[in-house]
Structures are given as C-alpha cells and as structure tokens.
Amino acid sequence: MSENERIELAEILFPNIKNNCDYYEKMYPERDLKEGAMVTRYGPSPTGSVHLGNLYSAFCDMVYARQSKGIFFLRIEDTDQKREVEGGIDNIVSVLKGFNIAPTEGYSIGGSYGTYRQSERAEIYQTYVKELIRKGYAYPCFMKEEEIASIREEQEINKVRTGIYGIYAADRDLSLDEVKDKLSKGEEYVIRLKSPGDYNKSVEIIDLIKGKIKFPENDEDFVLLKKNGIPTYHFAHAIDDHLMHTTHVIRGDEWVSSVPKHVQLFEVLGFERPEYAHIAPITIKDSETGAIRKLSKRKDPWAGAKYYEESGIPFDALHLYLATITNTNFEEWYLNNSDKSIEDFTFSFDKMAVGGTSFDEAKLNNICKTYFSRKSGEEVYNETLDYAKKFDEEYALLLSNNKEDMIRFLNIEKDGDRPRKDIAKYSDVREEFSYAIDELFVKENYSKLESDKKYDLDLVKEYINELDLSLNNEDWFNGIKEFASLHGYAASPKDYKKNPEQYKGHVGDICEALRVVITGRCKSPDLLSIMKILGKDKINERIKLYEGYIGK
C-alpha cells in the first residue's frame, strides 16, 4: 500500500477520530518533577477480588514513588469487559484504602493525566492506531477465530512457533481494494501491529530486578485494538504509560515474556521507554504435593486481601511483612531500628528477590505479634473495637461496655521493655482476653481449656480467702511463696527441682491453679494485675463457676 492509500485507509477505518497525536502529546505534558523522582502506577483490572500479590505490587509502587518524592497513580485497566466483575472497581479502591496503600493521583483521586480508566480512553488509543496505520505499522486483520485456530494447529504439527507472524499473517499485505471489499461485506476485523521485527535478531533490556535479559525480537503481528475498538493490554500500556509519563513500570513477572512486544511498540510509536521492574510472584510450597506454586485463593486463605481484613491483621503489620519480602535487608534493619518506620527505610530494586518470594505464614505471625506488643493497651483497644464493629458486633458491644477495664487488662505488662507477645491479630483479642469480660466468661468460661489436670480447689479457696489485693507485686509474691511452703509446696522451682520428693509441687503449681480457675486459661499476663482488676467478688464467682465445671 502506498502512503496515500494508507492515509485513505486510516480515514475509512477511523472517520470519527479528528484529533491527531500531537493533540494528546500537548494534553499530557512532561511532569514537573525533580531529578530522580519516580512515577509509578498500579494498574489493576477489575476481574475479581484483590490478591496478596496485587497488594504487594501496589505496595512497591507506593514505596518507590514515595521515597523518590515522585508520583504513584492508580489506573483502572478495564479493557476486558467479558471478565469484568460487578463492583470490581469499588472493591479495588476500598481494599487499597483499607490497607492504607494510598496513590497520590489517579482513579477516584484525580489528577491532570486522566482519565485514569482505560475503558474511557478509547479515542486516545484509536488516535494513535490511526497514526500507526498511516505510517504502515498497523493494519486491519479479518481473520476469523477458526482460521487462527487452524493455523495454530498447523504450526503445532509442523513444530514451528505458534502465532500470527510472517507468512501466517495473511492480511498484513492486503491491498486497499481488498480491504474495502471485506469492509463492504461487513466483515469484522481487529487492528494488528505490522511488526518490523526479525526473530533472528535479539533485544536486550535491563530489568531493574532481574538484570540483563535477552530475547529474540518480536515478529508477531499481535492485536492492538480488539474488534470492539478497545485496546489490548500491550497497546494500552504503551500509550498510557507514555502519556502519563510513567518512569518505572513495576509489575508481575508474568509480563517479562511480553517485553519484546512492548519494546517494539515503544519504538514504533517513537516513545521513550520506561524502566521495567518485574517482581517475582509470591509462591508457596504446596503442603500436599510439595510443589512450589503461586498463592491460590482457593487453597490458601491468606492469598486474598479479604483474609487480612476479616481475620484482623493490621495493615501496618501487613506493610511490615510486605516490606520484608520487598527488600531482603529490611527485616534486619527494622530489628535494629525498632523506633523507626517503613518510611525511614530506603528500598532498592537490586535487593528484591529475583526468583519467587515464598509466603511465610510463621514470619507474618511473628511480625504481627511484635506489632501488637509495641502498641499501648488503649491503641489495641481502639483498633480492636474498630475491627469488631465490622466483623464481630457482639464483641464490639461488650468491648464498649467494658472499656475501662478492658484497657487496663490490655495494658498489663506493657510498661517494661519486654512486652508480651500474645496477640497476632484483632480476632485473637476475644480469645486471649476471654477472662477480661465477665459476660463472656460466664458464658464460655472453661470450655476452651485443653488440659484436664486436677487442681487443688480447696487450696485455691483458702488462698483467695486470705488474699489482700492491695499488696504490691513484691509483697504479693513473697506472700504466695510463704503460702506455698506452709502447704507443702516448694517456695521456688529450684528447691523443688533439687528435692522433688519432699514437696507436693512448687509455687508455680499454685499459680497455675489460680490462673486456670480465674482466667480459664493456662497462659495469661501477670496474675496479680488481673486479680486486682477483677476484684474479690468476681474471683469468688469464678471459683464457684469452676466448681460447677469440674462437678460435671
């Protein structure tokens, strides 16, 4: 086709596109940012619920933009209307908000590089396609699905590469008359790239995470615009990231194999290419097969973002976890800089895992526990209340009615520099502090007790009877030691260990009995503090409850 024919073709195909590319180039001018500022973007497609991996990549976008004083924007990539799920976009926005991953620009936020929703940008893409047709870098392709399928079959039989390229690209050299003819018959078409690539040559890119990667050049005439005039991912990526001036494309490494396509697109369009950073997926070792696989929403509850919200994992703790998998040296840094926050750490691409990052539940758990241990009782109370209001209304009500005592309970052993670590998520509070709320304790009391050890209840009664709750800690435990020896128990575990046959047990056994009767648990924070908050009346009620319980 001659240049004039191509211009005519472009006009026939896109009669409604009046603007030229320049119009958009001016509309989306260079960003005014200081040297080194990164412009990153998170581009989710609303095709399902949000996955941990999505959160991870959005987290990276946020962190790199923030530390370079750049821009992190949100762009909705809804070019696949077939797979789009209802409420998908709202869900993305609310999940990001819930996890405090805050874009500085974009969909639902605003900014001057919009619209940030690809389905509303059809005209822009078409304008650039029209230009590509004029230049001879794109053409309409009328091949039917069946034709493409049979080409594929043929290629598989002949053991050659599959795809529409070279001699298989039947419509790439159609004459203008042939095109007009097909058009007049109402044949449907897509717009394909007329690839100038040579498979025998190679392209090389430097991926910020993976390093140098070399591939054969792309020679596939892949689809730019689908039948409905909406672009494919590849084309939308090139246009949008150019116009929106993305400097760093951070995305899942399922995209690395399409890098040659993207490189070529940027060349053909005359755009400067952004840097690429392909992040490895979060994997897990399958407990049954032992195989390493991507986290799956069906098999792994923690794959879905919802899980973290529902089970009550604080977003700050999740950020900490994401930070530790983002940069392998973060964990150690944070351990040595416990007073600092994630914002104070400088992340770098070359400290990111090249292979798969494995999900480590035990580590997440530990991070969460440390997070909670550093929070004051009041903070834990408020956050837990917020959580309970959403996911456990009954408990929320109980919490509100017992605010003062609850905060006192949550504050036990918080003052020293060795805080306890018994809570990993908001939903643990109800269980861990089951003794703290009387209504709850009366109802559930000893049902969760796993051991069926027998305790000397008479001894407990006698002790409580004599107990003076105004004592300070030191006097109190001197007292209990004395009480222990008076009743044939060793005053310290050491004495007991030396001569176990001389004693019925040691002071710890008495404490255990008290703990179980009073709290219904084998583990609890400092007993005296609990008893002080509870008061003698409640303690006596619980002794009666326990009598009833073992009477069964």
Next chain:
RNA sequence: GGCGAGUUGGUGAAGUGGCUUAACACACUGCCCUUUCACGGCAGCAUUCACGGAUUCGAAUUCCGUACUCGUCACCA
C-alpha cells in the same frame, strides 16, 4: 515444544571470586532468667550451596551441559 527465569538448612533468606569453618530472622530443641504462662538471654540446628564438567593458586559466587521448578506462547490482564 519454543522463549525467558530460578534452584543455598525445618522455613523465609543473606551472599556477585579469597573477610564464609555460609549472615540474619522465623520455627524447633536444650539451658538460663523468672512467683506461673509468656517475654528475654545463651547455646544447638547446611563441613555445605540441585547434579556433572570446565576456568582459576582459590568458586555458593564465572562458563558449559543435565535435571527439576516457575512464567509465557489469546481479540485476558
């Protein structure tokens, strides 16, 4: 099958030619601390970096081959 990448302990991993008799964390075990449960401290936990070969005075680190794992090969992103 083609193309691209990965393979270090129970787990997550550090490590880019000598400082590695392989960091750190989690888990586990033991001891210590402690009035109990925890918390914390100390110690133990890969003589070895998928396998084979090559380069080198010297390799987990470079090169080649093999095996396995992962990603991708759509008018899905």
